Amino acid sequence: MKVKDFxxxxxxxxxxxxxxTWSSPSNIxxxxxxxxxxxxxxxxxxxxxxxxxxxxxxxLSFYKKTIDTAxxxxxxxxxxxxxxxxxKIETFFKRIEMYTPFLKDYHFSIETSxxxxxxxxxxxxxxxxxxxxxxxxxxxxxxxxxxxxxxFNQKASFLARLxxxxxxxxxxxxxxxxxxxxxxSGSSDLFGIQYPFEVHSxxxxxxxxxxxxxxxEKQVSSTVGHNLMHGHPFAEQRFxxxxxxxxxxIGVFKSGDLKAFIKIIESEALTLHAMMMSSMPYFILMKxxxxxxxxxxxxxxxxxxxxxxxxxxxGANVHVLYPEHEAxxxxxxxxxxxxxxxxxxxxxxDKIGFGAxxx
Ligand code: DP6
Numbered sequence: 001m002k003v004k005d006f007x008x009x010x011x012x013x014x015x016x017x018x019x020x021t022w023s024s025p026s027n028i029x030x031x032x033x034x035x036x037x038x039x040x041x042x043x044x045x046x047x048x049x050x051x052x053x054x055x056x057x058x059x060l061s062f063y064k065k066t067i068d069t070a071x072x073x074x075x076x077x078x079x080x081x082x083x084x085x086x087x088k089i090e091t092f093f094k095r096i097e098m099y100t101p102f103l104k105d106y107h108f109s110i111e112t113s114x115x116x117x118x119x120x121x122x123x124x125x126x127x128x129x130x131x132x133x134x135x136x137x138x139x140x141x142x143x144x145x146x147x148x149x150x151x152f153n154q155k156a157s158f159l160a161r162l163x164x165x166x167x168x169x170x171x172x173x174x175x176x177x178x179x180x181x182x183x184x185s186g187s188s189d190l191f192g193i194q195y196p197f198e199v200h201s202x203x204x205x206x207x208x209x210x211x212x213x214x215x216x217e218k219q220v221s222s223t224v225g226h227n228l229m230h231g232h233p234f235a236e237q238r239f240x241x242x243x244x245x246x247x248x249x250i251g252v253f254k255s256g257d258l259k260a261f262i263k264i265i266e267s268e269a270l271t272l273h274a275m276m277m278s279s280m281p282y283f284i285l286m287k288x289x290x291x292x293x294x295x296x297x298x299x300x301x302x303x304x305x306x307x308x309x310x311x312x313x314x315g316a317n318v319h320v321l322y323p324e325h326e327a328x329x330x331x332x333x334x335x336x337x338x339x340x341x342x343x344x345x346x347x348x349x350d351k352i353g354f355g356a357x358x359x
Pocket of ligand 1: 028029031032033034040046123125163164165166167222223226272313314
């Protein structure tokens with residue numbers, strides 16, 4: 001699929017009004033997307049687990065308007081009008097207008113809510129932008145009922161990417177690849193695809209418990225962060241490393257070698273933060289409790305031989321990843337020994353999920 005394949009090549013139908021609702025999950029990257037080119041093209045391929053419990057539900061209601069010169073929409077979070085969300089959505093609409101030419105024909109009301117608290121430090125951009133992209137695809141399908149399910153999902157991912165890169169990995173489950181990689185056929189910089197190769201059963205229902213170390217607003221927006229990879233002294237080595245780690249994961253997913261898996265994901269997480277620490281300007285997004293947790297995980301793993309590992313996003317929270325069959329022991333360890341490092345002992349229990357759902 002090429003960019004032009006996402007521009008409707010027929011005159012879309014029309015409708016007076018309608019409403020669609022989608023629930024779309026968050027995702028957690030194992031190989032990180034950090035650095036991008038123009039038009040939301042990633043500097044390297046990434047792969048993520050789709051999550052299950054952490055999700056956004058969005059209802060898009062619309063009616064036909066008479067004058068079609070500007071975008072017209074309102075946004076609500078938990079029923080409260082949020083004009084501060086509008087600039088991001090306006091930017092998104094501008095970026096996708098050529099692919100969704102009906103945008104200026106309607107007034108849209110976007111009503112959204114998250115299962116996780118807004119102030120949890122969990123970014124809602126992946127789940128939020130993917131839910132909105134799916135609602136827009138439902139409008140497109142209403143106007144052009146001939147589109148296939150495959151096209152629907154691919155274009156939803158393509159549009160979501162233009163809202164927020166990682167959002168393109170939130171349409172389907174359970175493992176999603178975004179960004180062209182030589183060994184993964186069908187992988188594309190334009191949209192996410194389901195990981196196409198064998199995955200060992202040890203990864204079924206894989207757990208992700210999110211330790212909320214810092215619930216504050218992000219110190220560095222991801223857009224600013226990605227831009228710091230331009231001219232970064234280690235950028236090329238980092239992008240090559242991401243390609244290598246993707247290659248290694250292909251073998252790990254097949255064999256179920258969790259020791260090798262943990263080495264890759266922890267190294268990816270620490271490299272992401274090392275990139276931030278070595279950019280100009282530089283940032284430290286980990287907090288003292290992030291390091292306490294990492295050290296406690298390493299000690300516990302050494303002592304018990306259990307397959308507990310961690311990854312980090314561009315923030316202080318820690319995602320603890322582990323297989324389902326060890327969950328009883330590791331859940332107890334999290335509750336007894338790690339929760340103390342979280343703000344108000346707050347953590348969220350999640351696991352691998354199967355993707356977005358129409359409501
Ligand atoms: C550290 O997808 O939030 O979570 O494309 O600018 O919206 P934008 O960035 P975003 O970046 C996510 C970065 C990350 C790693 C990842 O999810 O791969």
